[in-house]
Amino acid sequence: MEIKNSQGRKHLILSILSPILILAVWEVASRLGVVDQRFLPPPSKIAVALITVLAEGALFTHLRATLFRVLAGFFCGAVPAIIIGIIMGLSGGIRAFMRPLIVISYPIPKIALFPVVMLFFGLGDVSNVLIVSIGVFFPVLYNTMGGVTSIPRIYWDVASNFNAQALKLFLTVALPGAMPSIFTGLKLGVGMALITTVVTEYMGAREGLGFMIWFSWQVFSVGEMFVGIGVISFIGFVLTTLVERLERLVIPWKA
Numbered sequence: 001m002e003i004k005n006s007q008g009r010k011h012l013i014l015s016i017l018s019p020i021l022i023l024a025v026w027e028v029a030s031r032l033g034v035v036d037q038r039f040l041p042p043p044s045k046i047a048v049a050l051i052t053v054l055a056e057g058a059l060f061t062h063l064r065a066t067l068f069r070v071l072a073g074f075f076c077g078a079v080p081a082i083i084i085g086i087i088m089g090l091s092g093g094i095r096a097f098m099r100p101l102i103v104i105s106y107p108i109p110k111i112a113l114f115p116v117v118m119l120f121f122g123l124g125d126v127s128n129v130l131i132v133s134i135g136v137f138f139p140v141l142y143n144t145m146g147g148v149t150s151i152p153r154i155y156w157d158v159a160s161n162f163n164a165q166a167l168k169l170f171l172t173v174a175l176p177g178a179m180p181s182i183f184t185g186l187k188l189g190v191g192m193a194l195i196t197t198v199v200t201e202y203m204g205a206r207e208g209l210g211f212m213i214w215f216s217w218q219v220f221s222v223g224e225m226f227v228g229i230g231v232i233s234f235i236g237f238v239l240t241t242l243v244e245r246l247e248r249l250v251i252p253w254k255a
Contacts, residue, residue: 089148
């Protein structure tokens with residue numbers, strides 16, 4: 001236990017050290033003129049821009065809009081993906097029926113569907129959330145289905161010996177057995193939700209971190225642009241960490 005705690009502290013220190021080292025190298029390189037400060041300002045100047053944006057209050061408006069789209073799109077995409085992925089994993093017939101539809105639609109860039117979605121739902125949060133949910137759906141679906149199909153055969157045989165019905169199979173074999181893969185898909189889904197949200201905010205929003213970045217680029221407010229990028233990175237880190245913590249609670253046997 002002592003060795004494990006020591007390793008945990010070491011890993012924590014390394015996790016903190018890596019971003020600090022990158023920021024330090026970035027600051028020095030920018031101050032020495034290795035990179036052009038007009039295009040890549042040092043972190044200290046970006047911190048000043050962050051304080052300015054916070055004082056103006058605009059950052060909270062953009063942050064609230066982006067968080068809503070990310071979280072709403074994530075849940076609307078992940079929940080049906082888990083259910084459909086488990087069903088496809090359990091039934092070879094349904095998997096054969098659904099496979100062509102999934103294979104045809106998966107390679108389409110999700111942002112390419114945005115104009116089509118806007119034709120039906122117009123500009124606004126509905127279109128943004130729908131595109132985000134489509135982006136989240138596929139990685140979660142594939143990982144869930146793969147998790148179910150990779151469950152060792154012996155577990156199905158044991159459930160069959162106890163005459164487990166469909167619902168029982170779903171709750172006691174398929175769902176627990178696929179959990180590690182489901183959480184892998186959810187972590188991929190978080191990143192996809194952020195990426196898709198920011199891109200849709202470039203095109204069809206008047207508030208949000210993506211809009212803030214795009215507008216800052218247009219008026220050449222580089223410091224504010226990097227503030228938006230930094231906040232998005234922080235959101236991704238926080239959400240991924242929360243999913244990992246939830247994973248440890250739900251499937252402690254994985255560790």
